[in-house]
Amino acid sequence: MGRLPLTALEGFLLAARLGNLSRAATQLNLTVSALSHQMRGLEERLGQRLLVRGSRGVSLTAEGERLLEGIALPFAAIERALRQCQVPSDDILTLSLMPSMASSWLLPRLPDFLAAHPELQINLQSNTTLVNFDQEPVDVAIRFGAGQWPGLTAEHLFDEWLTPVASPALIAKLGRTRLRDLSGCPLLGDPGGRWTAWFARFGGTPPTRFVAQFSDSEPLHRAAVEGLGIALGRMTMARPLVDTDRLRLLGKQRLRAEFSHYLVYPPRSEKRQSVRLFRDWLLLQAREYAVTVEPRKAGGRKP
Structure with a gap:
């Protein structure tokens, strides 16, 4: 599958947690359009629909739920390791x-x-x-x-x-x-x-x-x-x-x-x-x- 789409996975994880692409894009310092493009690219790469867009935000498909379950703990472990290594200003x-x-x-x-x-x-x-x-x-x-x-x-x-x-x-x-x-x-x-x-x-x-x-x-x-x-x-x-x-x-x-x-x-x-x-x-x-x-x-x- 080539290089892992870590940036897109991070965007997916945040969008899934917040249930909103706009808020997720703001926290990632991206435009909503850029984050939407990442999500479409991730779905095309996996051949699965992950997010359902609605008037009140986004929700996960069954495939999206499985992906979230699989990546949430590894990303949390990475975040904890980075925080432990970082000296806060x-x-x-x-x-x-x-x-x-x-x-x-x-x-x-x-x-x-x-x-x-x-x-x-x-x-x-x-x-x-x-x-x-x-x-x-x-x-x-x-x-x-x-x-x-x-x-x-x-x-x-x-x-x-x-x-x-x-x-x-x-x-x-x-x-x-x-x-x-x-x-x-x-x-x-x-x-x-x-x-x-x-x-x-x-x-x-x-x-x-x-x-x-x-x-x-x-x-x-x-x-x-x-x-x-x-x-x-x-x-x-x-x-x-x-x-x-x-x-x-x-x-x-x-x-x-x-x-x-x-x-x-x-x-x-x-x-x-x-x-x-x-x-x-x-x-x-x-x-x-x-x-x-x-x-x-x-x-x-x-x-």
Whole structure:
């Protein structure tokens, strides 16, 4: 068969993992056209169709599944060997986090960190999938979860708080609305069905139907900004919109979300100076932010 098509196999492996040619091409510093050409060449070489292109990305054929199963472990072993031989540059910090967390919380604060440490370069990878520290050259991650990831250090940053928010135009249209009467208002269904917990905590009856349902928090908040309905907003995402008066809070009540935000990193990152600097700065930012969003009882004590 001649020389092994290692470049094409690497592209196939990444496309299969991500389920998206565009994202795979970006990580490989290729155009989508170039990566598609590699995939077609690989399929022609093997005489098998490996990928099925669709409107939402790519999926694997049965032959593609078999190829992925055969090459995933060898490529992972090669990546581990290369990382062990490579001395990481301590002036580069690679960070993984969700796009919503990046745009609404971290990016507005990041200039202060870079101004204090101009010698550092931040490589920010924003995606919705959990990074695999064993397979990817990522130093730290900001994750939303229960705080338990085997083999990793997880440091609590802050809790997530939920509260009803709506656009100024919708509030003006609805008039004065008591929180107990929200079930009679146009509500937006949130990921996880948190409205049920809200009504159980603060009273009222959950609605029998929502104006619209959302599986992701980012379009949920965008829909609220457009006046589609009242959202049970996540403060990390709603706060910047409230500060710019694109959304308004309907009251002071807050519901603690099931999960919290954590800084997560593997043992290999602990001794890196860039990681220590970022960790110390991030924990300070988290403490300052938590004070502004966490509800307090009379006397200044948290509930």
